[in-house]
Amino acid sequence: MYFSAIPNATAIEALKNFTNSPIVPFYEALRELYLTNGFDKHVLFNGVILGQTIIPDFQWKELVRALENSFGDVKNGDVYFRRIKGMIKMNEPDALILEPWLINLVSMILEKSENSKNVAYSIRDLGVHLIDTGYPRVNYPNGTILRKAINEWTSLELSNEPYRANWTEPLLILHHTIGPENFNLIGDILEAQPWKTKSGMCFKDSEYFKNYKLRLNAAISNADIGFKLLSGIRNAFENATAAAKEDTLLNFLVHADLNDLSNVPVSDKEDRNSRSNAEMSKIWSEINNEQAKTKFVEAMKSSGIGELEKAKNAFIAGARLIKNLGGSVENANKKCEEVVKLNEVFPSAHESLNSAIQILLKLNETESAQGRPGYKYLFDMYFEGNTLGNIQLFSSSRFQNRYYMLQLFDTIQKSVADELLPIIQYIISQRMSLSKFRTNVEKLNNDLSLMTALPMYFGRFFAKSPPRAVQIREVLRNINGLSRTDEDLMDYAKSIAAILKTNNINNMIQLTKLSRDGLWLDVYDSLVYVFTMSAGPSDTFKGLESMIGTTGSYQEVFLAMQTILESPETSHLTCKFIKEFFTGLEDATSVVEAFGVNTGEIRRQNEVTTFVNALIQLLKASESREALGRMIAFHGAFTTNPNATISALHIADMLEYFGATGWN
Known part of the structure; x- marks a missing residue:
């Protein structure tokens, strides 16, 4: 197998410290972060994370969740970051989520309420009402009267909430423990959460909330770190997106939970619903x-x-x-x-779309300002015209160098397909071992006997002239140089056969030229992604170029x-x-x-936030702040160059080494 650079002896010795560690996915994510400008001086995320020298396990997972949730909001067209704001609220010193029963109350309301924002406002109002009507935390009438007062309030204010009867006892305990003067703090927690008002929590939100409850002590004991990290990440997102500070009218409508009427009546009745309706009407x-x-x-x-x-x-x-x-x-x-x-x-439709987005990222280069990007050639191969179908090309080529893959494709392009294809098919049909293939290729070295040796060792298929025989020999030599195992040989042969049958060699060359650096990895990953896309019906991905x-x-x-x-x-x-x-x-x-x-x-x-996905993958690969620090130190010592482009190439060299040596 070819590869272009080998780490020096010191680097190889240092690598031994990372045996059984995720350093390969770390380097893949690091490369992606460089190539998507994730180290630009205007990007604030890295400073937030690296500036915190100790990040406990819960806060590390909380950090990754915050990045995923906020990046998901950006992808959905919403840059007002309510999810991360809710997470920050839960880490504030006065958040009041200090006991399991308190977070259980919040969770119950969020999961079971018809309109959690309305409940949040109502709990605040209930606190004021109880103080004004003589029900402070101490020196109040008996519990039966207090319970009746709470029931009357919830019946009036929360008449549309089907589970309100279940809240009486928790609200009673809330009165006894924190006092009605602090009900506003519970209201703050509820209002800060961005869960859907009619369908309960979104799955990704409920997973975070569930984990928060399960690891409450860890969440509370290091809440200051969580607060600092999450606040920094929110600021980094706001800086990166440069979003307008004023929310959209559409979001105001959603978060006011507007009725589906264009004319909301404004009532003089001063209950929570009427005040809410007045606000809805205004928006x-x-x-x-x-x-x-x-x-x-x-x-x-x-x-x-x-x-x-x-x-x-x-x-x-x-x-x-x-x-x-x-x-x-x-x-x-x-x-x-x-x-x-x-x-x-x-069932993998959502994954197919994510695969499509990844292909756009990896094959977005063009030969000229008006040229076609690489991803269009790949989509042509699988979704337009004479398509390849559901086949994964070159599955054994992950860490190859682009130069050697282009060398293979150039020799295929120069050969005559009708003469090359039968020979490739013969290799496949015989399930030829790599050792036998190598021996047979060596038998072709003599130019004078090449015309007779080719059919003797490769299925009695003849080239029509010596120059054509030489072209076929070059293809076979390139396959030989790229293959390490019997499986590699079969993979290259089957992939070449598929390309020849569908006449896609020119597309293959074009998209290979348009990967982002000297590594073949962009093309390899894209071939994996398009294989996922091609497993289902292809109509979704057809005809896009003319429409777009x-x-x-x-x-x-x-x-x-x-x-x-x-x-x-x-x-x-x-x-x-x-x-x-x-x-x-x-x-x-x-x-x-x-x-x-x-x-x-x-x-x-x-x-402008494309790099966030690479950052998320980097943190997931690192698994902890300590491990991240060790791997970044290794990168700094052995694969860093002041020039970002050259640095990416040095990372590519390390990835090639990992692939060539079968690291881990």
Whole structure:
């Protein structure tokens, strides 16, 4: 096997300290972080993490969760970071989550309430009411009267909450322990959490909350570290996205839990619901497009989508699809329906979309300003024209050097396919061992006997001229140089046969030239990802280039599709909402902007935070702050260069070494 650089003896000795450690995935993520500008001086994330020399296990996992949640929000077109703000609130010194029963009360309300924000406000109001009416923490009338007062309050204020009867006893205990004067602190915790108001917690949020409860002591004892880390990460996200400080009207609507009526009545009755309705009416009136408001309400009703959170996601996903599919509502509806059908018959649909996004990242180089990026050649191979089908190409080539792979493809391109293919198929049919293959290739060294030796050792297939025989020999020699095992030989042979049968060698050469550095890893990873995509129906990924054109973004299309599938059981309702709302609009852009949504900004914010995914993978690979420090120190000693591009190449050399030696 070829590889271009070997670590020096000191580096190899130092590597022994990382036996059975995840240093290979660490280096893969590190390379990705360099190549996505994750070490740019304007990026604040690294300083936040490395500036904290000790990060306990719970806070480390909390950090990774915060990055994943916030990055997920950005991908969905929401840069107001409510999830991480809720996590920060739980780590504040006065958060009051100090006893298991308190967090159980908060959890019960979040999971069981119809509208947790309304409950949050109501608990604050209940505290004020109990103090004003003579029920302080001490010197109050008997417990029966207090219980009755709480019941009356919840019946009036929380009449729409089906589980309110279950809250009386916990609220009674809350009164006895922290006192009604501190009810606002529980309200703060509830209000800070971004869970959906109608469907309880999102899965990724409930997992964090569950872990917080299980490891409450660890969470509390190092809450100061958690608070510092999470606050720093929130600031880093806000700095990276440069988002407007003012939230969108659409988000205001969602978080006020607006009724599905364009005219919310304002009542003089001073209970929680009427005050909330007055606020909803005010927000709704600020949307200055009457057609948009009417269509929004009608689409909410006719689609059956139910809650505003899901309507918001559908609205943003639809707006992004239209913007990036040539401004066509028809194209957006078509692709929405296709991705829903994909999800119905293919359980890995969401993974396929993530794979597509990774391919865009890895093969995004072009030969010129107006040239095609590498990912388009790969999509051509699998989804347009004479496609390869569901086959993973070159599965044994992970850490090869791009130079040697291009050398192989160049020799294949120069040969005559009709003469080369039968020889490759013969190698496959015989399941030729690598040792026999090497021996047979050596028998071809003599130019004078090549024409007779070729059919003698490779299936009686003849080249029509000596130059053609030489070309075939060069292909076989390249395969020989790249193969380490019998399995490698079969993999290269089958991959070459598939490319020859479908006439895709030119596409293979083009996309290989457009990987980001001297390593073949970008192409290898992309071939793995496209294999995942090709396992299901391909309609979702067909015809995109003509729809997206020169101004649209493949990434925005795939991210919008992921948003559509975020609630797979109601994704068909999402498509229905998009169709009902956007069809017939005179100017979709102005309507979207009336709700405060800027699709251009969403695209920019996703493009400038691409590196966050690599950072997440780096932290996961490191597994702890201590291990991260040790591996970064090794990198600093042996694979660092002041020039970022050269540094990435040095990392590539180390990855090639890992692959060549079968490290770990």
